[in-house]
Amino acid sequence: MESFKYVIKDELGLHARPAGLLVKEAQKMDSDIKLKKGDAEADLKRIFAIMKLCVKQGDEVEITVDGGAEKENCEFIKKFFEEHF
Numbered sequence: 001m002e003s004f005k006y007v008i009k010d011e012l013g014l015h016a017r018p019a020g021l022l023v024k025e026a027q028k029m030d031s032d033i034k035l036k037k038g039d040a041e042a043d044l045k046r047i048f049a050i051m052k053l054c055v056k057q058g059d060e061v062e063i064t065v066d067g068g069a070e071k072e073n074c075e076f077i078k079k080f081f082e083e084h085f
Contacts, residue, residue, distance in 0.1 A: 003064040004074065006060070007060050007061075008059050008061065013085075019048055021049075021080075023050065026045045032065070032066045033063065035063055039040075065077065
């Protein structure tokens with residue numbers, strides 16, 4: 001299992017348009033990918049689950065990638081977060 005933590009920098013937080021793009025990319029991966037904020041967790045392949053977390057600017061999230069090409073998938077998702085959030 002691979003994971004990383006990230007503090008959301010975007011003033012809009014984890015908002016719909018880039019989150020939708022992230023979900024599309026995650027759905028192509030064979031890994032199980034979770035987004036965690038506090039005690040709440042969401043499947044990164046489900047847009048409504050992600051939006052339900054209400055991630056705002058300054059919130060720290062943790063992303064875990066398990067199975068498949070987890071190292072490569074984790075690196076891709078980390079880069080996506082750095083570029084979009």
